[in-house]
Amino acid sequence: MPNANATKPIAARGAGPERAGSVRALASILGKRWVLIFLALETLYFCFKSQGFANLNSLQILLFYGVLVFLLATAELFVIVTGGIDLSVGYVLGFASIISIKLMEWLGPLGLGEPLTVLIGVCLTLVIGLVPGLVNGWLVAYLKVPPFIATFSMLGVCHGVSELIINGVYAMGLPKLASDIGSGYLLYVGPGGRASLFQGPVVDRGVTVLDIVPNIVVVTSIIIGIFAFVLARSKFGRHVYALGGNMDAAIRAGIPVKRRLLGVYALSSFLASLGGIVYAFMYVSGKPDAGASLLLDAIAGVVIGGASMFGGSGSVGRTMLGALIIAVLDLGLRMSGTPTFDKYILVGVILILAVIIERYMQEKA
Amino acid sequence: MDYLLETRNITKHFGGLTAVDHVSVGLRAGEALAVLGDNGAGKSTLIKIISGVHRPDEGEIYIGGKAVRIESPMDALAAGIETIYQDLALAENLDVGANIFLGRERMRRSLGILRVLDDQSMREEAQKVLDRLDIEIPSLKKTIRTLSGGQRQAVAISRSIYWDAKVLIMDEPTAALGVAEQKKVLNLVRTLKGQGIGIIIISHQMYDVFEVADRLAVMRRGLLVGERVVKETTPDEVVGLIVGSETVGKERQEGRTAETAEE
Numbered sequence: 001m002p003n004a005n006a007t008k009p010i011a012a013r014g015a016g017p018e019r020a021g022s023v024r025a026l027a028s029i030l031g032k033r034w035v036l037i038f039l040a041l042e043t044l045y046f047c048f049k050s051q052g053f054a055n056l057n058s059l060q061i062l063l064f065y066g067v068l069v070f071l072l073a074t075a076e077l078f079v080i081v082t083g084g085i086d087l088s089v090g091y092v093l094g095f096a097s098i099i100s101i102k103l104m105e106w107l108g109p110l111g112l113g114e115p116l117t118v119l120i121g122v123c124l125t126l127v128i129g130l131v132p133g134l135v136n137g138w139l140v141a142y143l144k145v146p147p148f149i150a151t152f153s154m155l156g157v158c159h160g161v162s163e164l165i166i167n168g169v170y171a172m173g174l175p176k177l178a179s180d181i182g183s184g185y186l187l188y189v190g191p192g193g194r195a196s197l198f199q200g201p202v203v204d205r206g207v208t209v210l211d212i213v214p215n216i217v218v219v220t221s222i223i224i225g226i227f228a229f230v231l232a233r234s235k236f237g238r239h240v241y242a243l244g245g246n247m248d249a250a251i252r253a254g255i256p257v258k259r260r261l262l263g264v265y266a267l268s269s270f271l272a273s274l275g276g277i278v279y280a281f282m283y284v285s286g287k288p289d290a291g292a293s294l295l296l297d298a299i300a301g302v303v304i305g306g307a308s309m310f311g312g313s314g315s316v317g318r319t320m321l322g323a324l325i326i327a328v329l330d331l332g333l334r335m336s337g338t339p340t341f342d343k344y345i346l347v348g349v350i351l352i353l354a355v356i357i358e359r360y361m362q363e364k365a
Numbered sequence: 366m367d368y369l370l371e372t373r374n375i376t377k378h379f380g381g382l383t384a385v386d387h388v389s390v391g392l393r394a395g396e397a398l399a400v401l402g403d404n405g406a407g408k409s410t411l412i413k414i415i416s417g418v419h420r421p422d423e424g425e426i427y428i429g430g431k432a433v434r435i436e437s438p439m440d441a442l443a444a445g446i447e448t449i450y451q452d453l454a455l456a457e458n459l460d461v462g463a464n465i466f467l468g469r470e471r472m473r474r475s476l477g478i479l480r481v482l483d484d485q486s487m488r489e490e491a492q493k494v495l496d497r498l499d500i501e502i503p504s505l506k507k508t509i510r511t512l513s514g515g516q517r518q519a520v521a522i523s524r525s526i527y528w529d530a531k532v533l534i535m536d537e538p539t540a541a542l543g544v545a546e547q548k549k550v551l552n553l554v555r556t557l558k559g560q561g562i563g564i565i566i567i568s569h570q571m572y573d574v575f576e577v578a579d580r581l582a583v584m585r586r587g588l589l590v591g592e593r594v595v596k597e598t599t600p601d602e603v604v605g606l607i608v609g610s611e612t613v614g615k616e617r618q619e620g621r622t623a624e625t626a627e628e
Contacts, residue, residue: 233481235470238459242467245458252454253468254439312458 034357035304035321038350042325046332053335060214064282066327067220068093068275072294073301073323074224074316075271078231078264080302083244083311084140084147086265088154089272089298092132093291095158096276100125101171101286104178114177121178122277129273130266132158137265141258151265162288171286182281185211186218216278223274227267228316240264244311296344297326300351308358325350368427369394369563370415370446370532375424377410384410386587387424392532397554397564399574399595402584403607408567411584412534415565416448417441428531447525448534451541453517457510461502462487464509465494465524494527495519498556515546519553526557533557534565539573551577571600585609 030037047054072089079086104121112120132154139150165171188200189210200209231237239260243250251257272291279290305322307314326347333343368391377385385407392398402408413419415426417438425432428444435441441448455464463470466487473483488505495502500519502512509517518538525533538554539547554564554577568574574581575595583591583606591606 229479233475233479235472235480235482238463238470238482239468241458242456242463245456246454248452249454249456249464249467252438254442255468312456 035306035318035325039321039325039328042328042332046328046336050332050336053332058331058335060211060217062327062331063217064214065331066323067216067278068291068294069297069301069323069326070220070224070320071271071275071278072291072298073319074227075268076298077302077305077307077314077316077319078227078240079147079268080307080309081231081240081244081311081314082261082264083247084264085151085299085309086136086268087148087151087295088132088136088158089268090291090293090295091155091158091162091288092129092269092272093276093279093294094286094288095132095162096125096129096273097279097286097290098162098165098171098288099128099286100277100280101174102165104175105171105173108173108175114175118175118178125277126270126273129276130270133266133269134262136269137262140265141261159288166286166288172284174280174284178281179284181215182278182284184215185213186215187212216282220278223271224316224320227271231316236260236263241312244313293344296347296351297323300347300354301326303351303358304354306358308362309355322354367430368392369429371427372411372415373425373427375411375414375421375426377414377419377421383587385414385421388584388589390582390589390592392563392565394531394563395558395561396580397558397566397578399566399568399578399581400584401568401574401581401603401607406584406607407587408584409536412448412536412565412567415441416446416534442528445529445531446534447528447530447532448536449518449521449525449538450536453521455509455517455521458508460488460508461505461520462491464520465491465527469528490527491523494523498523498526498553500553513546514542515549518542518550522553522557526562530562532563532565534567536567537569538566539568539570547573571603574603575600583607
């Protein structure tokens, strides 16, 4: 008797769980692939919505305007994998955009020639750009200041220092070579299939020259590729994951946790400064709030890319997918003439959605 | 009496409290010693001294008959003493190989210049040590998060063994496990003993103690109040020692002390 009773409820429930199971399986597939699906649907939507979105050139434009988000998202990813956050990246970018131009303005009259001026300016900016990150890392790793507070304060400091340096006038004196690089392309194909690197052929008006891959996209791709490798394949990267996964375990395994944290915040600041230089080269100006609105985009890219805000997970590849969603949204809305405020609202909504989906997937696992 | 690990007159004060009071205890190779005691009896402090977390105020630690200075967890590791805490200290977001080699990653050269993580060989080595300990884990590519409590314990133990632990200290190894998993961990302890590793188990579970331990040491209020050979004692007697029912405890202890003196 007890046996018969015991089997009954299971049999009765039999049909239910099966259907629920397949729904759940579908939800799980959608949950895992939602970023790709979302990106595809979004792209399709803008192809219909705005004229001229569906051509190869807008892919180049997309990447061109996306580089700053890609760089900052990569920076943010490293910090988020450790379980921290870097709120200062946007204003470090602004600070570096100003510093780079000011340095080149100052170096120019020394008579080094443009190439050397630009090169030294870039290198010095990258070195100075490490400072905010080193301070952040020192505060977080050695003085145990919560990352939110340390980097939020650094945001304020960078903003203030930037304003002091420019004193009300945007930095504009970028050497011509730098702005040429910023707006240039890797490869040009002129009439008759004549190709040239870096410098476009001189042609008459109306003759079309094919421009292939903006210089800035090339440089950014290489840099992000290097950092993707560092995170995925190097000892440093493994330690970054370990300290985000279990700080205690990392300490007991003998990982120099403090040095690693310092490195991560410095790296974040380095990428943000590189973003500042790229900004200066692209827009031929440097201003304090150059990257202010990019912070939301960068964090959104990382989170949409599936990284947990608690640390320990995330990859550069998936972060780039997340950042692409933002970049497509940005360009799509611009090309269809919608005000940029719409973008902020949408990014905010997508970010919240991403967090909810991540939470849902985690509870199921 | 060749002890693998021996403490002599270890004493530790915390303010006015004497947490460990002149405790001398020994562990042989291939032997499991259970350290028992009520909460606050001093067993955790004793273990932490052996594993380098605390420094003793008095007393020495000998390994293989030689006095060693253990002033940090790193010293303990270097001396071959590995401790497995209840929280296991695994990075749950990484796979088995990555955890076993955490902090001591294997690298290989790629394209002649780049030094990259050699996950393949770390997994192979992990598999070898798991095989040696008869531990089955379905896929080494899975993260620790997907493993059961017993499997995690096994990974933590494998890591210690891979890095040449001579003495393994296990803090409540079965506390968070289901019954079947408890059995597996206890079997694993037997396997480790068979391979000549000395094991110190801290446990509240009398069953575990009588199942795998060879000897037991009971602590109360910082003092070592009794040592027994497991085969020659009963759970009742041990409970008596732990809670301090003097009639059972003292009598036997005195008998034992006399015996030891004779030896």
